[in-house]
Amino acid sequence: MKTQPTIRSGPVLLAPLCPEDAGRISLLAGDNAVADTAVLMPHPYSEGAAEAWIAESTAGWKAGWGAAWKITRATDGLLVGEVGITMEPENLSAELGYWIGKDYWGRGYATAAAWAAVQFGFEEMGVHRVHASCLRRNAGSARVLERAGLQYEGCLREHLLHRGRFEDLLLFGAVRDGDMNPGEKEGGACSSRVCHEKHLRCVS
Template sequence: MELHTERLYLKPYTQDLAARVVELAGDPSVAATTFVPHPYTLEVAEQWIDSHKEWIEKKCVFPLAMIMKDTGELVGTMTLRMDDHHNKGELAYWVGKPYWNNGFASEAAIEMVNFGFEQLGLHRIWSAAISTNPASLKVMKKAGLSYEGTLKHDVYHRGEYKDIDVYGAINKE
């Protein structure tokens, strides 16, 4: 499976990307605003990538590498996690710090939401971000998701309780 945007390929990870995942996702700035493991080790990255083939085949999780078309560089990850029982998907993502503020996450999120609604026939797609992460909140809005509410002190993240903003969309809304 592979999706395309104007500037990106969204495709399954391969093990040759593991070291770059560690470099990008392991950055403390990325860890501060996301739920990626920290510290992020090569072993964790390799095990995570090893799981992808089965997840995609079972259509339960679609973790796709965001690869720049012009350079072949890994930018980050765009994931859709399926909930078959409720016919919905959770959009989740991270972008490496060198690529922040370039619109890559928004571009990939729009494509992933379209994939979820058009190809997978999902009824609902939702996403959540730490309330103090304005860049992620913008991505959700640009992807067509609407603010649904704030979950106060919903997660214990990096030593403190943090609020989570939830966004969502219904197919054909």
């Protein structure tokens, strides 16, 4: 079984999850502000949820249907969030998902991590299409997805009942070799440190 790589992308280092990460993940993911817009994030974040997620992610890599990484700062290795890509083998497509701890929003970490995961899906997993979604009111996440190379594809109006109210869901996607390189898009990834690394750099 091929070892899941650690990837350097701009200001972040993406590394495979390990059991020792559970406490830090519980702390960050348990923040109400994170769960407010990360619609798949359980809240309250129950005891044992992080351990279960780490085990599931590890199994997913071994089974060949997904890859999940902890997002760490390249400068000091501090865990600030997670990013993952989950395959739909029958369609050669994959869904991108990520979250960042509230104290680390607005620093380019999500963009760098999302861009790296998208490129990994195309270049290493061989998918044809990567897609993602976010709440309409989560403008920051929409910008991250566009800077990661995904294009806006539409809105599902009042598609989700999230925390007692109906929410619009914005859809984004990119097709292998069919869309512009994110570093070539005006206002895209080239506005962050990601574009200074033309390709992913696997460090292990």
